[in-house]
Amino acid sequence: MNPAWALAALGLVDAAFSGFRAYAGRDARIRKHRAVVHAALRGLSVGAVLLLAPAFTAGAVLLLAEDPDRAYGALADGGVGFLVPLGAYALAVLFSLAAYLALPFRASTLAVVVGLGPLTLARPLVVAAACAGALVAGGGWTSLLVGAVAGAAVLCVEPYVHRRWYAPAY
Amino acid sequence: MPHLEISDLITVTDPLSGARLPVRRGDVVRRLDEAGDPRAARIVAALPAGPDDVLDPLAVDRLMIGVHTELQRLSEELRVGERLVDVLDPLFEAIREIAGRRGRFRLVDIGSGLGYLVRWLASTGALGPNVELIGVDLDAALVAEADRLARAEGLDCRFVHGNAFDLPEVATVYVSTGVLHHFRGPALAEFFEAQADSQALAFCHFDIAATRLAPVGAWMFHRARMRHPLGRHDGVASARRAHSDETLLRAATVPGIRPLLYEPRGLSNPFCTTLRPVLGIRPYLEDPLRQALGRASRRLVGAEQLTRGGPPGHDAAAWSATAGTGAAR
Numbered sequence A: 001m002n003p004a005w006a007l008a009a010l011g012l013v014d015a016a017f018s019g020f021r022a023y024a025g026r027d028a029r030i031r032k033h034r035a036v037v038h039a040a041l042r043g044l045s046v047g048a049v050l051l052l053a054p055a056f057t058a059g060a061v062l063l064l065a066e067d068p069d070r071a072y073g074a075l076a077d078g079g080v081g082f083l084v085p086l087g088a089y090a091l092a093v094l095f096s097l098a099a100y101l102a103l104p105f106r107a108s109t110l111a112v113v114v115g116l117g118p119l120t121l122a123r124p125l126v127v128a129a130a131c132a133g134a135l136v137a138g139g140g141w142t143s144l145l146v147g148a149v150a151g152a153a154v155l156c157v158e159p160y161v162h163r164r165w166y167a168p169a170y
Numbered sequence B: 001m002p003h004l005e006i007s008d009l010i011t012v013t014d015p016l017s018g019a020r021l022p023v024r025r026g027d028v029v030r031r032l033d034e035a036g037d038p039r040a041a042r043i044v045a046a047l048p049a050g051p052d053d054v055l056d057p058l059a060v061d062r063l064m065i066g067v068h069t070e071l072q073r074l075s076e077e078l079r080v081g082e083r084l085v086d087v088l089d090p091l092f093e094a095i096r097e098i099a100g101r102r103g104r105f106r107l108v109d110i111g112s113g114l115g116y117l118v119r120w121l122a123s124t125g126a127l128g129p130n131v132e133l134i135g136v137d138l139d140a141a142l143v144a145e146a147d148r149l150a151r152a153e154g155l156d157c158r159f160v161h162g163n164a165f166d167l168p169e170v171a172t173v174y175v176s177t178g179v180l181h182h183f184r185g186p187a188l189a190e191f192f193e194a195q196a197d198s199q200a201l202a203f204c205h206f207d208i209a210a211t212r213l214a215p216v217g218a219w220m221f222h223r224a225r226m227r228h229p230l231g232r233h234d235g236v237a238s239a240r241r242a243h244s245d246e247t248l249l250r251a252a253t254v255p256g257i258r259p260l261l262y263e264p265r266g267l268s269n270p271f272c273t274t275l276r277p278v279l280g281i282r283p284y285l286e287d288p289l290r291q292a293l294g295r296a297s298r299r300l301v302g303a304e305q306l307t308r309g310g311p312p313g314h315d316a317a318a319w320s321a322t323a324g325t326g327a328a329r
């Protein structure tokens, strides 16, 4: 199984959320749906560009490999191992977001305090767990390299969008 | 050691004239060091000051507006507006019942900051058309920014520069969010007394529930959501400074007022109750309010319920000594 498409989709969704986070807390208006969508699109476009880095890294690994078929197999295995912690994290986020949006305010506070706050802070740890997953799944150092580049790309979206468009004047 | 908030120290306003007073950076740094908070001292030491060591007032204003904008994000995510309306809607229903449906009422938010609550109420119309919405704050820069934001979105509300202890606006109901923990010692009771002495029918002040979880939750949430170290620092300090249920009820025990707590510690899930109000109502409003609240009125308790088998806080014994006196008034 080639997990590249699932990883790319997760990366792009994460980038859209990163765009939203980069903007959130910078605009005190009440009605800001359009600005939220705009920020998410900014995150998405920056993410799309940054995620080319792991794609190119994987391409370079395959080009330089002595046995491209084996290198491809290792990357695919590593990709699956990388995907498992990310998939679990995505499910947890989805669950707590659904709870936040669907439940009345008391229970939605629970979703925010228990879920979304810690889950936001845990993102670098989840990337680290995904890298470890790539190794455990037998992806070798090439998967670790591609995974680390992908993780760094994903984690850079929010600070970049923030600095580029929303950095405060103070 | 007292927990100090940086924002309280870097903006000082003369309570009488409302004029902004110069603040020397070194003095604030020294106070924070003496209070055993070197992290806060470092944050202040990094703020810009003039050659006379006086903090640059424009930079401080920009910083305060930025930090309050981030603070608003927390209010949005914790649905503070809905949380307030959950209590204010029945309260206004009770008031309309007594005062007549056609009356005009006025809600004044004290320490309104950037005025999120007032602007949100104006934008959603959650309290109905006959409630005028006003925000009051001691910080002129925040008031000006709140006003600018309201105008930018064409919202029907206004903001006034003024002091909580010398209120410039009469109200039917006074409210606040996240302000009570700034008032320490006798100032807390004075705050409630000023409102009880006015023509207001009720006050409803929301602040952080002083649970064991509050400082940890505040750390987690501010760390995840706020960028400026000042906001992160003050967010956790506020949770540490939150008043206990007993302190709030005791302070709200002032003549002419029935003091009540909504969702006190023992009755609520600390994960769900981040902010909850202490209420003071004219005694004749209690029955209509309980009726309007319906089943939720079980969340509303007076001092007598807190002492009688209620959750004992750390100063419950001290509270018991004074309990009942105010409740009977």
Ligand SMILES: C[S@@+](CC[C@H](N)C(=O)[O-])C[C@H]1O[C@@H](n2cnc3c(N)ncnc32)[C@H](O)[C@@H]1O
Residues within 6 Å of the ligand: B071, B072, B075, B110, B111, B112, B113, B114, B115, B116, B136, B137, B138, B139, B142, B162, B163, B164, B165, B176, B177, B178, B179, B182
């Ligand atoms: C933690 S902020 C809360 C702001 C806003 N209510 C919110 O929930 O975002 C506390 C506010 O109380 C204001 N404040 C402090 N002392 C005050 C006083 N004596 N009179 C009026 N406002 C005061 C401060 O200027 C600040 O805006």
